[in-house]
Amino acid sequence: MTTAATTPFTYAKSLEAFERARRVIPAGIPGHQGPTEGCYIPRDAYPLFSSRAEGSRFWDLDGNEYLDYMCGYGPNVLGYGDPVVDAAARRQTALEDVVTIPSSIMVDLAELLVDTVASADWAFFAKNGGDTTTLAVMTARAATLRKKVVFVKGYYHGVAPWTQKLDYPGVLEEDVAHNLSVPWNDLDALEATFREHRGEIAAFISTPYMHGNFVDNELPAEGYWQGVRRLCDEHGVVLIMDDVRAGWRLDLAGSDRHYGIEADLLCFCKAIGNGYNLAALTGRESLRETVASLTYTGSYWMSAVPFAASIATITRLKELDAPAMFRRVGSELTAGLVESAAGHGLTLVASGEPALFYLRIADDDSLDLHQRWVAECVKRGVWFTSHHNHFLNASLTSADVRRTLEIADEAFGVVARER
Amino acid sequence: MTTAATTPFTYAKSLEAFERARRVIPAGIPGHQGPTEGCYIPRDAYPLFSSRAEGSRFWDLDGNEYLDYMCGYGPNVLGYGDPVVDAAARRQTALEDVVTIPSSIMVDLAELLVDTVASADWAFFAKNGGDTTTLAVMTARAATLRKKVVFVKGYYHGVAPWTQKLDYPGVLEEDVAHNLSVPWNDLDALEATFREHRGEIAAFISTPYMHGNFVDNELPAEGYWQGVRRLCDEHGVVLIMDDVRAGWRLDLAGSDRHYGIEADLLCFCKAIGNGYNLAALTGRESLRETVASLTYTGSYWMSAVPFAASIATITRLKELDAPAMFRRVGSELTAGLVESAAGHGLTLVASGEPALFYLRIADDDSLDLHQRWVAECVKRGVWFTSHHNHFLNASLTSADVRRTLEIADEAFGVVARER
Structure with a gap:
């Protein structure tokens, strides 16, 4: 003993x-x-x-x-109070944060994301990971004029009503009326769902691998994501990868790149600013005008300090590999x-x-x-x-x-x- | 000339x-x-x-x-870069911001809100004004087990799909299927709507007065809010006041108090932290357990720095009247x-x-x-x-x-x- x-x-x-x-x-x-x-x-x-x-x-x-080993549930990627990130934020605070028109540092960060994330042709900024998953689904619906969204069983994409379950308080059947789901790593089920609802499915949304709670986490099978990409292309379905949790820890070019594909839309939050409050949706050229057409904005979405913190965070993550x-x-x-x-x-x-x-x-x-x-x-x-x-x-x-x-x-x- | x-x-x-x-x-x-x-x-x-x-x-x-005279569309309430607020934020940054468990400064701010806002028995924190309007509507639906929400024509309560219009890109008819609307300052129309949909209406949601775009803004008529309160009580409808835009500028005890009533739920954002990214829903005792029962959270919702900034902001607003x-x-x-x-x-x-x-x-x-x-x-x-x-x-x-x-x-x- x-x-x-x-x-x-x-x-x-x-x-x-x-x-x-x-x-x-x-x-x-x-x-x-x-x-x-x-x-x-x-x-x-x-x-x-x-x-x-x-x-x-x-x-x-x-x-x-x-x-x-929880790191604020993800945001702490460089270390709490990282001196380089905090100094960048302090410099920006001395200049400006939330102003009537945005700081041009927003453009600097968007350029950095487009340079860094392999599948990104543009970036859109918000506050919550869920702001970006909701924007992604709305974009897919607007682009395809279809309603249904395919999830992977055990999913979590934030707390908007459309991401919740019918038996959760405050959720209506209408909120989740067009949600379909398939098991993880099951291309046959995905293909069957796409065929059964041909012409009705706007998006497939998934985390890069299954990092669910209360269950062992599961990596993608060999060829899984390539199969998903092929099926989405065949059926005109927008492929949304929710990289809120895994993003910036697997591959700075995106977890879609880590697993060998390009998503159509990629959702970032958490580690993007080492804790400074920021989320981003990045995407491919083909969806740029659709995103621009949506009504989607928020009071703090152009706060300059989190942009400065994010630039410092991503730069430091690159230096450190x-x-x-x-x-x-x-x-x-x-x-x-x-x-x-x-x-x-x-x-x-x-x-x-x-x-x-x-x-x-x-x-x-x-x-x-x-x-x-x-x-x-x-x-x-x-x-x-x-x-x-x-x-x-x-x-x-x-x-x-x-x-x-x-x-x-x-x-x-x-x-x-x-x- | x-x-x-x-x-x-x-x-x-x-x-x-x-x-x-x-x-x-x-x-x-x-x-x-x-x-x-x-x-x-x-x-x-x-x-x-x-x-x-x-x-x-x-x-x-x-x-x-x-x-x-736009003040970042509202957040700048004390002055950009207010030295007292920025000093409070800097002190908190040196201690901690987003951590695996929240800072106890969250409790300090909740206590200050409950002390300051007349109708508040509790406070719940988030990031966007829209996080709080969505939480308010979900709370009303969970509390009443009803679906419909009454809006005032010309409303704006954020960008969640349920707050948008059917002809906006990415919005489904299911998202807005249970939205009803009445003209501003029209108690007869409100009463008629409540009667027509008796037992089906979860919430009435409105800003304290009509501060719409492209139209002259309209104050409440004498007795209007008292009439709304009475009708909501008679019909078991949750009264949600969206104080995101007007909050902290009309009355530090809440714009509901300013107009002589107590709302059931009050939505705050913008001026609550002089630009530091924070939103809050406050509410009455009767809805506390319902809010606690919902699945509703976000990556940065317990960031400590905005809490510190908000305490400094509200304290300073009080000192200055x-x-x-x-x-x-x-x-x-x-x-x-x-x-x-x-x-x-x-x-x-x-x-x-x-x-x-x-x-x-x-x-x-x-x-x-x-x-x-x-x-x-x-x-x-x-x-x-x-x-x-x-x-x-x-x-x-x-x-x-x-x-x-x-x-x-x-x-x-x-x-x-x-x-």
């Missing part, structure tokens, strides 16, 4: 703040950053509020320090975790791309053993999440990875002894 | 940048900040890109300076403009609330004379917009107003001579 090397954390101040939050915010903390979404189990293993973040770490309200770094670090980390688990007689499955690895302990049919291991990691300062893919950032050091493996090993030991 | 006191501006660098923009952004500048939306007429009177902003002014790419200042300055400015027009034999109509005044020269049936006057103002450094309400900010000085009246008078002279 090993001796605990660390004292598990406690969260008194987080809990106090959550009691205040419950009085003035529905659910206290709504959505995926809150405790009710299902990924934070058991709830008492997790703190609820942060107080400071820097590089690969954040600190909760009680002062506990975490090596963070960050996707290669993420692949290497993610592979090393997940291999180390799998080996550590095996040393305690446990089987850890790491799935998805190394840059966004998903973890699952496969030794029981329930999720309980996995959740307890993650909890022991979190309470010792390594922030994993039980049933969501993780995210890497470029400020992670070899020492960080070693420390992660030490704490994970200790946590495997705890749950192995309790079995 | 007066001698021109100023040399009209030219925009060579803006036009160069716009040519670059057209290559990489659909429409060059999409949406309401661009030249194709109809408010910038004649187009060649307006520059297209800004380079710097401070206080009540911004400078375009060619270095021309404007006294700005900004709504009283806006009423006084807006009344003084519009009275001066009307008088100046009269001196040139022209009839200027100023409508709407003084804080968000709308202007129209009423001496021809076309819009031409008005557009030419606005163009002459813009080309001399006063940024008005032909057919949209304007916005005031708290950094405007008496000298700014005098300068505005001087330039406006010169512009009235130009168009009066041309008649």
